[in-house]
Amino acid sequence: NAGVTQTPKFQVLKTGQSMTLQCAQDMNHEYMSWYRQDPGMGLRLIHYSVGAGITDQGEVPNGYNVSRSTTEDFPLRLLSAAPSQTSVYFCASSASTPGGTGRNTEAFFGQGTRLTVV
Amino acid sequence: GEDVEQSLFLSVREGDSSVINCTYTDSSSTYLYWYKQEPGAGLQLLTYIFSNMDMKQDQRLTVLLNKKDKHLSLRIADTQTGDSAIYFCASEGGATNKLIFGTGTLLAVQP
Numbered sequence: 712n713a714g715v716t717q718t719p720k721f722q723v724l725k726t727g728q729s730m731t732l733q734c735a736q737d738m739n740h741e742y743m744s745w746y747r748q749d750p751g752m753g754l755r756l757i758h759y760s761v762g763a764g765i766t767d768q769g770e771v772p773n774g775y776n777v778s779r780s781t782t783e784d785f786p787l788r789l790l791s792a793a794p795s796q797t798s799v800y801f802c803a804s805s806a807s808t809p810g811g812t813g814r815n816t817e818a819f820f821g822q823g824t825r826l827t828v829v
Numbered sequence: 830g831e832d833v834e835q836s837l838f839l840s841v842r843e844g845d846s847s848v849i850n851c852t853y854t855d856s857s858s859t860y861l862y863w864y865k866q867e868p869g870a871g872l873q874l875l876t877y878i879f880s881n882m883d884m885k886q887d888q889r890l891t892v893l894l895n896k897k898d899k900h901l902s903l904r905i906a907d908t909q910t911g912d913s914a915i916y917f918c919a920s921e922g923g924a925t926n927k928l929i930f931g932t933g934t935l936l937a938v939q940p
Binding site: 759 | 835
């Protein structure tokens with residue numbers, strides 16, 4: 712049981728390049744999300760998905776796209792990388808959707824992708 | 830929107846108790862969580878509390894919830910050097926499908 716797998720672990724991009732951060736989970740979780748972690752800012756939600764075919768924006772969605780064609784995969788696309796997108800990116804999944812379900816929604820995190828845009 | 834706030838840094842000596850505080854704004858949160866992040870790793874769930882509880886104890890960990898003041902705390906008894914990490918408070922938006930994290934508190938344990 713691999714849990715949540717993120718690739719790559721490290722990436723350096725030039726300004727204006729595009730790339731996709733991969734995230735896959737093997738726990739059949741409905742809810743998946745992407746966060747970025749910056750010093751002094753905590754984790755900020757970029758995009759999330761409550762199930763295959765359904766995505767929505769978080770706090771800081773600009774410059775990022777997501778799709779959820781399968782339950783397992785939730786890739787994050789940077790359309791045109793900017794230095795402000797230098798950060799550590801975390802993908803997370805949980806069995807149920809936060810809020811209103813009355814069920815504990817423990818989030819399982821990947822190991823992170825450290826992205827530098829120069 | 831929803832907001833979760835924590836102090837950024839706490840330093841304690843080995844064997845002392847640590848208390849990490851958190852305030853949140855969403856009064857409809859059903860669950861509140863504490864996550865731990867060790868260097869170079871993702872976050873792992875440490876403990877959680879249901880919003881109708883005031884206190885939860887789990888071995889060296891005690892979570893206190895003051896729902897009126899929207900204040901959550903995590904107490905670690907007999908703090909060890911292995912407890913050095915960043916601790917995140919998180920609330921799940923009762924009216925939204927979001928898990929909102931605080932800024933994280935870096936706990937440094939001095940030997």
